[in-house]
Amino acid sequence: MNTRFAVATHILAYLAHNQGQPVSSEVLAGSAGTHPVVVRRLVGTLREAGLVQSQRGSGGGTLLARPAPAISLLDVYRAVRETEPDLFQVGSTNPNARCDIGRVMQETLEDLFGPAIEAMHAALAAVSVAQVTEALSHRLAEAGCPGTAAGATG
Template sequence: MNTRFAVATHILAYLAHAEGQPVSSEVLASSAGTHPVVVRRLVSTLREAGLVHSQRGAGGGALLARPATEISLLDVFRAMQQTEPDLFQVSSTNPNAHCDLGRVMQETLEGLFGPAIDAMRTALAAVSVAQVKQELGKHLPQGCPGASG
């Protein structure tokens, strides 16, 4: 199962929580429960999408490129789609044209998936990284090591 979207959202929420302090890939990886190389690849993708930038040198790391209120989950989803095809992409399937069911499957699925994809994009566009940070804050215990960024 692909976790890129979830881990990328985790990274951005952590950066929002850090409030302008650069965060290393090691710290982000530790928080997300993944390897720093995975985080560096995702940060690179997020940087190409204009969502983060990096500060080099001692004490460097990733930072949000714009306010968390201006980054939607749809922005994150689209950034992750740049390197990986759409989960619902049925046009790349190759059903048997000689099969009655196969001949109409692609068109049928596209008709069914279209409204679901539109609804998902609308829902993701309505949620900002700042809102994710706010929701996380409701669940963080006082004194949590990750709570201070």
């Protein structure tokens, strides 16, 4: 199962909650429950998309490249999906053109999947990393952990 989108969102929300302080891949990996190498690869992908920047040296780490309200979940999705096949990809299939069903399957699926893809993109575009961070803060407060960074204890 592909978790790149969820982990990338986790990374960005952690960085947003950390308010401009660089965070190491080890800390991010500990929070996301994954290996630091996975985080470093995702950070590279997010950096190429212009969503994060890296600060080298002592006390270095990863920071948001732009304000959290200016990063939508659609931005995150687009950044991480480039290296993964699209769930709704039908153009690369090769149905049998001599079969009645095969001849019209691609066009039919494209027509049916189009609205679903558009709805998903609209839903992701409507949510910013700042909103994810706000939702996390709300849940932390409900759990009696106000002011605690998401996963800051590991």
